[in-house]
Amino acid sequence: MNRPQANRAIRAVCIGFLCLASPAWMHAQTQPGAGRVCPDPGFNPQPWLDDFEQLIVEMSAHYADLEYAVEARHMDLPRLRAETETKLKASCEEGEAKQALQSFVKSFGDGHLDIEWPNPPAKVRGAAAETQSPCRSLSYETPTLNPGIDFSQLPQFTSVGGDRTDWFPSGILTVNANQKLGVIRIPVFGERWFPDACEQAFRDLHLTDARCDQGCKNKLQHATGNLLTAILMKRTAELQSAGASAIVVDITRNDGGSDWVDPVVRSFSPIPLRESPWGFIKHEHWTKELQQRLSQVESDLKSGKEPKQTLEEAAARLQSAVALSEEKCDRSSVWTGGKLTCSLVVSGVLYSSGVLPYAAPGSFAALQSRGVLFRPFDYAYTESSARPPLYVVVDSHTWSSAEYFAFLLQDNGAATILGEVTGGAGCGFTNGGIPTVLKNSRAQVKMPDCVHFRRDGSNANAGVTPDVLVPWSVHDSPYLRAQKLYRALVTAVTAEPKEAGCKAHE
Secondary structure: OOHHHHHHHHHHHHHHHHHHHOHHHHHOEEOOOOOOEEOOOOOOOHHHHHHHHHHHHHHHHHOOOHHHHHHOOOOOHHHHHHHHHHHHHOOOOHHHHHHHHHHHHHOOOOOOOEEEOOOOOOOOOHHHHHHOOHHHHOOOOOOOOOOOOOHHHOOOEEEOOOOOOOOOOEEEEEEEOOEEEEEEEOOOEOHHHOHHHHHHHHHHOOOOOOOOOHHHHHHHHHHHHHHHHHHHHHHHHHHHHOOOOEEEEEOOOOOOEOOOHHHHHHHHOOOOOOOOEEEEEOOHHHHHHHHHHHHHHHHHHHOOOOOHHHHHHHHHHHHHHHHHHOOOOOOOOHHHHOOOOOOOEEEEEEEOOEOOOOOOOOOOOOOOOHHHHOHHHHOOOOOOOOOOOEEEEEOOOOOHHHHHHHHHHHHOOOOEEEEOOOOOOOOOOOOOOOOOEOOOOOOEEEOOOEEEEOOOOOEHHHOOOOOEEOOOOOOOOHHHHHHHHHHHHHHHHHOOOOOOOOHHHO
């Protein structure tokens, strides 16, 4: 009969003991559904939940690869949403909330979908900034470029000197007494990583003030790219003079870059390269972009430029693209029902290269809209069937425009790709993309607004599967990586040569 009172007494003593032993306990809070106690009672996860809600609204409205996530990756988005909300509600501090959002973004496996947290304000550099070189003031910087395959580990390799070996290291790899391969390393496909080249282009253009408008910046960027392309071709010629009968381009650990990849890939290819269809999203960002392209074509038509038929067909195609970009598609129900009721991606109208899938170098030279018709014409390059056979080396850290370099050659049967499956970052951002800043954390979310489709219709986000898989391991030393690749190259080079372009015309 007295046992209940005794139990109450014991509980009272225990509670008192805990209070005396851990005074902070009284200030802790338990997160709903978390099953644990947070030491900081001041942390409120609600702003982070609000940011997450904004994020999925933004992704519904303009994430180009949301459909790929559902239809190809078979992602269960309602479940992912619920799991992320649970993690956010259980967060005890800012770091955990950030991790929940980062995990959500990472689950899409898209190299171009990223979340960046705000950095502290940069320190004012004062008068030193006034003496900065013109190109560095335009954000051309010299980063630590990623190294590629260390061929110097192999006794069969000899470095070849020449112009700008610090930008594009190269050498000769001996296969046998009769065959040598010229190896050239391209660490990145972006002009802004080569400020010295920019300075030279700045002088060549006779510019005097770095504070130029966007048109001036574009002109400088293209001139820098042209200079870099010329150096690459010079390096290739030097390798051939040293006895190379084929060229190996190493783009392992190449993070991508810019449209400069367009002239480079065409300069290496032994055959003309044709683009596959490309996708853009139904969004005002693209409506504006397409209208600007259309205005250039219409300007050439009004000026009586030729070829008139090509321009008229381009105008009609762009008008159709503008109309399609204005269509509405609400994909928000995918986060609750898991199904898409419409497609936000417009495909089959344009190409990554513009209105046309191919045009010979020098075409449309007098047109203002030449870059609209065929984007590679923003740069200078040449084509030649006399170019040597091409081999391209990729790995899981080959991304973005570096992947484009590989898959465009592969889709056209213009090169043999060796290595491992690439990272998987298809199309990126047009004119900087669509700004997305989360209202509470001020995090910036970058998401692609276009889609690269391969020749077989697949999404380039799946990465590039090499023609020849090299059995690399994460435990391999630099020597083993080079040695395994060398064996694969020897096998590929000594095998029955395939006719260039056979895949593209099958």
